Amino acid sequence: MEQSRGDWGDQVSRAWAITPFAVELSALSEVELVPLLDYLSDRPRLPFRYLSVHGPSKGRESDEAELVAQLCDLAGWCDGIVMHPDTMTNVDLYKALGRQLLIENMDARKCSGRTPDELAPLFADLPDAGFCFDIAHAWSIDRSMSVAGELLDMFGGRLRQVHLSSLSDDLHHVSLTEDHEDLFGPALERCVDVPWILEAPPRAVH
Amino acid sequence: MAPNAESPLVRLASDSRRDFKNLLSARQRTSDGLLNRRGQLAGLDHDKDASVVLMGSWGRAEVTAGSDDDFMLLVDGPERPGASPSIDAIADVLDTPPGSQGAFGEPVFCDRLVEDIGLDRDSNTNLTRRMLFLLESVPLTAAAVYSGGRDRILERYLDESVKDYRPPRFLLNDVVRYWRTVCVDFAGKEREGPEKWGIRNAKLRTSRKVLFAGGLLPVLESSRFDREAMPAFLREQFDMPPTDRIAAAFLNHGAIDAGSRTLGAYDEFLGLLDDSSFRDELEHLTREEAGKSDAFARVGRLGRELQAGLLALLFETESALPELVREYAIF
Secondary structure (H helix, E strand, C coil), X not given: CHHHCCCHHHHHHHHHCCCCCEEEEECCCHHHHHHHHHHHHCCCCCCCCEEEEECCCCCCCCCHHHHHHHHHHHHCCXXXXXXXXXXXXXXXXXXXXXXXXXXXXXXXXXXXXXXXXXXXXXXXXXXXXXXXXXXXXXXXXXXXXXXXXXXXXXXXXXXXXXXXXXXXXXCCEECCCHHHHHHHHHHHHHHCCCCEEECCCCCCCC | CCCCCCCHHHHHHHHHCCCCHXXXXXXXXXXXXXXXXXXXXXXXXCCCCEEEEEECCCCCCCCCCCCCCCEEEEECCCCCCCCCCCHHHHHHHCCCCCCCCCCCCCCEEHHHHHHCCCCCXXXXXXXXXXXXXXXXXXXXXXXXXXXXXXXHHHHHHXXXXXXXXXXXXXXXXXXXXXXXXXXXXXXXXXXXXXXCHHHHHHHHHCHHHHHHHHHHHHHHHHHHCCCCCHHHHHHHHHCCCHHHHHHHHHHHCCCHHHHHHHHHHHHHHHHXXXXXXXXXXXXXXXXXXXXXXXXXXXXHHHHHHHHHHHHHHHHCCCCCHHHHHHHHHCC
């Protein structure tokens, strides 16, 4: 979905073609935040039942307080703001987002925010924050899916949405494979009441 | 009604490692308040067929700082003037009685609740009285009169039309009718005036929905029993607060994770409602101002989480429930 970066209209259209229920718009770099806020505030509310925004995850340069202020502005237009733990330095600042802050578990390329033990201190500091469960990231840590289960055991009460995909060999999101659909099934059954965000186009079904 | 280890809500909390602190502290507050009010009312003369019944948040075991003492004088006997204790005498004793208008400003005779189900005689008021009595009430005095009246209503619903291992359609239809009536009346009240739009909307998304689910689920679950066993099952269910009935359904259908989030969202709403500034904001909110209200936005999100969890229970669980919903809940 890289080709839709910054093209909010295209992201919305592509999501709408799959489901009218939930969408996540990605502002993965800081420079995309203001255009996204302009896009959301310049039109009637989007017709999805659930809308989240993925906050910046790379190339962070601006003052963190300024970043959080921009995220708070965006929070008025969506249900949740997804953040990667490794991009959050001054954690206290993010308390301003309250329960609209959603912290995502990380994949095997990262050195923190991957497991319950690594995430627990962050959630302890941010007691209102919700959990964005990236099931493919959990698989990259532990292919038996035990870590996925432990993440849900530990943070299931905070779960607000799921990121669903498979991962390529270099850990990029790709369409969910049939094997992963089976493997992920038991964990996904524990998440039936929250939105599932597809992080890659759905697999073509023949 | 104080929290106890047998409560499905407490078991769900334990199984999912949550505390539901607002719900459980509201239960404790309800229990303490009932004890206190029962003592206060003990000195009032009662006709032998009369029971003072608390409704609303008392019946849901969800008393918060802003809760009224919504009461009903139930009379399970002949209709007559001058039933004792009088409404005024009860109101003098209770802390924050509701106004004399509304569904409970006069004695409620059980015969009307039992005999006038359906057709023109079953007014909006009669339906409201019957459903709130059945789904969210608790006796303050004369518990035997209260139970007897409720049993008569259940007997009427569980008549000869009830089949073994099928949900009782008569009761199911009336529970669904009541929920839809509440929703339609919300629109009717808005047309009469914008007052209290915010708090009414918030309750429709949360506590009214919990009340409906707390009636719908036991009625659907009745299909696990033959007709002889249904009354006892429903009595046992309606002896519990709605949040226990809902928690029991999540536990029974193996949906502990969704149950913890559903009742967690409701727990959070109850905590917010206990905050006077939050409640005041909703009390004075009109539809026109709702888009600018943080309190309303928070309720909206919690309401959607609550509904998503209930829908998952009804439609997504690996159990007989989705089939029952499909077969009985729509037509």
